[in-house]
Amino acid sequence: QVQLVESGGGLVQPGESLRLSCAASVSGFAIETMGWYRQPPGKQREMVAFAKRYGSRVYADSVKGRFTLLRDNVNNKVSLEMNNLKFEDTAVYFCYAELSQSTYWGQGTQVTVSS
Numbered sequence: 549q550v551q552l553v554e555s556g557g558g559l560v561q562p563g564e565s566l567r568l569s570c571a572a573s574v575s576g577f578a579i580e581t582m583g584w585y586r587q588p589p590g591k592q593r594e595m596v597a598f599a600k601r602y603g604s605r606v607y608a609d610s611v612k613g614r615f616t617l618l619r620d621n622v623n624n625k626v627s628l629e630m631n632n633l634k635f636e637d638t639a640v641y642f643c644y645a646e647l648s649q650s651t652y653w654g655q656g657t658q659v660t661v662s663s
Contacts, residue, residue, distance in 0.1 A: 550574045550652040554643045556627075557657030564661075565631045570643030570654055572624040581646040582619055582626040586639035586659075593642070597628060610636070633661045 556568040572579060583598025583606075597617040599605045605617045616629040626643060638661045643654035 550579075550645060550647065550650075552643045552645060552652055552654035554641070554654040554657045557641065557659045559660045559662060560633055561663055562634055562661055564633055565629070566633065566659060568628040568630070568641055568643075568657060568659070570626050572626075572643075572645050572652070574624055574645070574647065577647050579621075579624055579645045579647045582624075582644070583617065584626070584628050584641055584643055586637075586641045587656075588636070588639040591639075596641070598644075599626070630659070633659075635661050637661050 551573045552570055554570045560566055581598055581600050584596040585593050586596050587593040595608055596611055597607045597615055599617055599619045601621060614632045618627045640656040640658050642656045645652045
């Protein structure tokens with residue numbers, strides 16, 4: 549069983565920054581992919597960013613140049629540096645991990661961008 553624990557959400561104004569963090573508890577297996585999805589109010593969940601274990605990072609077009617995903621393979625952690633936040637970034641952000649052909653999700657953390 550893999551557990552993902554997220555932290556770092558909150559309320560910010562447009563143009564401000566936030567950092568989300570996620571730690572995965574897993575032993576004996578290598579996590580293949582770690583990343584983030586988000587679900588805006590009234591909308592479907594959408595990919596934000598992810599990284600394969602030894603691959604490059606992939607970002608949604610809407611966050612390129614503003615968000616940076618950092619992955620720590622040794623400690624099974626992933627973080628999302630979010631800069632220049634916009635109203636449309638308001639969503640519940642979910643960390644996820646893929647290993648052994650299964651996908652595991654965190655509980656979600658709320659990010660609200662409001663003036």
